[in-house]
Amino acid sequence: MSAPLADRMRPQTLDEVVGQRHLIGKGAVLRRIVESGQIPNMIFYGPSGIGKTTVARIIAQSAGKQLFKLNGTTASTADIKDIVAQTNTLGGLGGILLYLDEIQYLNKKQQQTLLEFIENGSITLISSTTENPYFYVYNAILSRSTVFEFQPVTPEDVAAAVKRAFTFLEGERGVKLDIEEGVIEHICLSCGGDVRKSLNAVELCVLSAGEGPEGSVRVTLDDAKAISQRSAMRYDRDADEHYDILSAFQKSIRGSDPDAAVHYLARLLTAGDLLSPCRRMLVTAAEDIGLAYPQAIAIVKACVDAALQLGLPEARIPLTEAVILLATAPKSNSAIMAIDAAMSDIKKGGVGEIPAYLKDGHYAGAQKMGRAKGYVYPHVKKNHWYDQQYLPDPIKDKKYYAFGDNKTEQAAFQYWQAVKGGERKE
Template identity: 70%
Template sequence: MNPLADRIRPQTLDDVVGQTHLLGKGALLRRVVESGQIPNMIFYGPPGTGKTTVASIIANSAGKTLHKLNGTTASTSDIKSVVGELDTFAGVGGVLLYLDEIQYLNKKQQQSLLEFIENGQITLIASTTENPYFYVYNAILSRATIFEFKPVSKDEVKKAVERAFRIIGEERGAPLDIEDGVCDHIAQLCGGDVRKAINAAELLSLAAKDGRVTLADAREAAQRSSMKYDRDGDEHYDILSALQKSVRGSDTDAALHYLARLLEAGDLISPCRRLLVMASEDIGMAYPLAAVIVKSCVDSAMQLGLPEARIPLAQAVITLCTAPKSNSGVIAIDKAMADVEAGMVYEIPAHLRDSHYKGAAKLGRGNGYLYPHDFKNHWVKQQYLPDKLKGRQYYQFGPNKTEQAAKAYWDKVKGESKE
């Protein structure tokens, strides 16, 4: 017997759980489907959100010869077989190719479809759990419309779970006795993945004693299943991005939440590296000591390992969130890098060049250099940038207390030297 998720797969768009932003009345994808003119489309989103279901519904109503391929198993000969049908009677009205997990096809395989997609002989509906902008060939992307599928809400998943238990009861000839809280628990811990929720319902029904599904069994079946995480996928970088933006926005609670998600997934290296970057990128000159504190916390975390590592890393996150913010340092180095990358690498002034070798003076190396420590306040005016960059300014003091104090000091020192 097929898995329950396949047996109860929706047959119409109205039966699909969630995705109202795409399939609700008046939504763009629904209007496109109802027009009867199916364009090339790519469905992108997490597993169990209805991509395959919606693609199948559209394909079955398209009135074209339908071919289904899966990128994990499809070979070049499979693609050639689809293309070869275009010149036969079966391909007269065009072919609709449903390609699941397109990210697993290599560039050459994707390119082999391009000519036929462009002239309309093949209409492509592809689905992927990975960001298509990273994994799908650009020429395919430019000829397709991308629709993003979102994780299904808890309430919608609960409806699917209740429907699953009801159908299981019908198949076995007697309704299941579902303990209060079972459906809510499955819906909560399946992370918006309807397929996972239905699979959990099927598993619990098989294990049910005398037809009773208990909350204790549901907790065991669904434990940790809400953690959607792939260290090489979008979820990984999305969490890291959210962590840094929460720190930058001084939201301690949000930052701790995203740190916890990384640590719960067993990822210690990524948050450590990102916290080290944040200390200089987002706090920087407003509180330079933050870099020292975070380095110490990271070192402690790496020596301790999980679960104890959570404590110094939480300290680092709270320190960064509550610290004053400045990005003046990263702005300054980016400006300097931009000039260097643009080829603005001019001759170093002679008085700054190395003079620690015999004959340097004859070449003019170091001649005229003024040693700042010999002057009041250990500063003396002289040129340091190359002639063609004289007067160029990369760093500007930020408005925070620390940088403004430094600015006041140097304004005074440099002002005194001019008197």
């Protein structure tokens, strides 16, 4: 069985790698490091299919060291020790470079074993991971490595790889390809920045192609669409992409951009994730709209309940209504600012004894202990308010809530200014 197309035409130099110009373009930092000949310990982080393994292999091959390769899904502690043992052989005199793919799958003990040999200089490590290394890689290894983040490849850059792949297959199979207009563009747009995925689509298009004019092989747009459908979006409910989309979703609502908010909602729903946007919208209604439009959370809750009862695809309708409502509503974060300030004070010890007249007086003996004595019931006073101290003495002058500058909170501010601004009303 032949190797995948992505392996058969894998780039051999940095100039042949598609994308990642911010790292390996002329004058870019990673390229300068490689050209210096002094290879540090490095971690390549980013989604699959964008060149991490390819770049690591090119660097390893140019390093002048004995190269070993391991995969975190199958490597054992014994495998690591066997490689380190090669430092005492003739081949290891120039140094050993270990390329470790998917380092996040090594357990803590394995990573600690690896650390020992990184620290004493026995090996140079180049590792790659699709997961955020700051969550999954042992801190001591992180502190001794430089992390380089790889980005999804743009459709424009993918186009070069797709065209080269069709040309490669023409030569490999000895046929003339008749490629329908729009095929290359569709593959580039549908691969979601994953070069490997785009090359797999190219190979499948050729394998499934029918006869074309004058003995050629016809690659149609319909075939390309069938092969690459629903492949454009990266999404994993337990990985960075999930939280990045949710973060962009809430920030778009907070920023009052309904178009962006609907876009990110669509990405979540297209991935079949119904619960995450529901929860995030309820949080956003309280955190970012808050008292500027207090009814928002009740409306969003109704939309969320309707969506959960309907299920997808109909759930998209009430959720979109809720998202647009939130994005176009006035904004206030006065409530969250108030509670966060109060909790911060409490954690710092800003508590104090509750005034005796505020304590519970509904039990035998409470009066003898001075509980609830002197409390004034505000509802018997004018405007249902009486000027008395509610905070403990040590923090009696603390102010946690500041009225927002929106219409609703300003109306409340004006009301209480009129009530509290005069003399005490008996």
